[in-house]
Amino acid sequence: MLKGKKIVLGITGSIAAYKAVLLVRSLIKEGAEVKVIMTPAAKDFISPLTLSTLSKNPVLIDIFKEDTWANHVMLGRWADMMLVAPLSCNTLAKMAAGLCDNLLLSVYLSATCPVMLAPAMDEDMWKHPSTRQNLQTLASYGNSIVPVTNGELASGLFGEGRMAEPETIVEHLLQHFKNGGRLNGKKVLVTAGPTYEHIDPVRFIGNHSSGKMGVAIAREFLNRGADVTLVLGPAPGALPLDGLNVMRVQTAGEMYDACHQVFGETDIAIMAAAVADYSPVSVASEKIKKKEESWSVALKKTPDILKSLGQKKKENQVLAGFALETNNERENALAKLQQKNADIIVLNSLRDKDAGFGKDTNKVTIFDRKGREKNFDLKSKTAVAKDIVDYIIEYIHA
Ligand code: PMT
Numbered sequence: 577m578l579k580g581k582k583i584v585l586g587i588t589g590s591i592a593a594y595k596a597v598l599l600v601r602s603l604i605k606e607g608a609e610v611k612v613i614m615t616p617a618a619k620d621f622i623s624p625l626t627l628s629t630l631s632k633n634p635v636l637i638d639i640f641k642e643d644t645w646a647n648h649v650m651l652g653r654w655a656d657m658m659l660v661a662p663l664s665c666n667t668l669a670k671m672a673a674g675l676c677d678n679l680l681l682s683v684y685l686s687a688t689c690p691v692m693l694a695p696a697m698d699e700d701m702w703k704h705p706s707t708r709q710n711l712q713t714l715a716s717y718g719n720s721i722v723p724v725t726n727g728e729l730a731s732g733l734f735g736e737g738r739m740a741e742p743e744t745i746v747e748h749l750l751q752h753f754k755n756g757g758r759l760n761g762k763k764v765l766v767t768a769g770p771t772y773e774h775i776d777p778v779r780f781i782g783n784h785s786s787g788k789m790g791v792a793i794a795r796e797f798l799n800r801g802a803d804v805t806l807v808l809g810p811a812p813g814a815l816p817l818d819g820l821n822v823m824r825v826q827t828a829g830e831m832y833d834a835c836h837q838v839f840g841e842t843d844i845a846i847m848a849a850a851v852a853d854y855s856p857v858s859v860a861s862e863k864i865k866k867k868e869e870s871w872s873v874a875l876k877k878t879p880d881i882l883k884s885l886g887q888k889k890k891e892n893q894v895l896a897g898f899a900l901e902t903n904n905e906r907e908n909a910l911a912k913l914q915q916k917n918a919d920i921i922v923l924n925s926l927r928d929k930d931a932g933f934g935k936d937t938n939k940v941t942i943f944d945r946k947g948r949e950k951n952f953d954l955k956s957k958t959a960v961a962k963d964i965v966d967y968i969i970e971y972i973h974a
Pocket of ligand 1: 744765768769770784786787788789790828847849850851853861870879880881882883893895896897898899900901924932933934935
């Protein structure tokens with residue numbers, strides 16, 4: 577049921593707009609409150625009168641009309657979900673570029689609620705590299721994508737690009753609210769990125785982590801209503817951090833302190849950071865000069881954050897770690913599950929092409945303390961984050 581859920585439904589100019597009639601009817605039947613926004617082009621495909629009658633609300637199209645102004649900020653705040661179905665290739669590209677030349681785009685850009693997108697277009701447009709790139713950009717912002725299906729297209733050709741059927745879209749919404757409801761008010765701690773262990777003011781020991789995997793997990797929890805603290809190491813690129821409580825750290829020691837500061841109040845903790853295992857015994861205050869042919873730096877073990885949280889963990893807390901392996905993957909992941917007293921270990925291997933450090937995709941296998949093991953395909957890190965969050969919710973409720 578979607579009883580009491582507030583949905584802003586955005587409809588764009590696409591032949592699939594006719595399915596929006598059934599979609600609105602199903603949403604209302606499920607108990608949702610629906611406000612429809614159409615792009616000007618959508619009016620050519622479907623009548624606003626039909627949609628306002630079915631949704632029992634005026635259909636919004638213009639930002640200004642006579643002396644009234646559609647408050648786009650309040651619409652995005654009112655909604656529990658903004659759903660755009662069908663999402664045309666044109667609006668998809670504008671969303672990815674952050675353009676804002678109609679009411680639907682203004683609501684999208686100012687929405688504080690989760691966003692779900694159901695694209696619809698011809699196969700060649702769907703497969704064009706710019707569409708792939710735009711879709712990936714939108715997914716990386718935490719928007720959920722309802723996959724297109726195969727079938728007859730408006731062009732008369734058969735192929736990929738048909739918008740999902742209304743019942744499938746409603747199913748995605750039900751799933752979202754079912755899982756989201758379970759996380760409402762939960763406190764989640766996520767670590768992400770590398771740590772830099774300083775040798776002197778200009779040198780450090782670090783690794784290739786970009787922070788993308790951990791941030792995707794943090795965003796997924798946020799989208800589902802959790803209160804998320806992200807402890808983030810010195811990841812070099814720009815990351816979407818809005819809405820997260822971010823604690824920036826540099827070293828493993830600082831990450832350890834930040835995690836222990838919040839762990840007592842945490843319901844679920846996921847350690848996705850690539851923490852340095854060793855740091856220099858001492859940090860030189862001045863730049864070390866180049867003299868000898870060879871040079872060794874004495875190292876000491878850093879604190880094992882995951883293990884220390886595992887020792888502190890209470891019955892009602894769930895602790896998940898990652899294992900980044902290059903060989904004996906399964907064996908090493910299972911050993912980490914035991915040694916660190918984690919509930920869940922997410923294994924990713926550098927032997928898998930397009931998985932691990934820096935990439936936009938990852939391929940994981942999840943192991944848990946109840947003896948279960950699940951393999952996932954190579955997916956975008958956003959999609960992997962969804963799988964991990966779903967897995968954790970199932971683990972809690974199993
Ligand atoms: O950041 P990206 O570029 O997106 O890449 C993602 C990732 C590959 C970094 C991520 O998916 C990942 O695998 N993170 C864990 C990397 C790692 O340090 O793995 P590990 O097998 O060495 O460590 C096992 C676990 O112990 C991890 O949860 C790690 O956070 C934790 N650990 C490790 C050392 C330490 N001193 N303290 C820890 O808590």
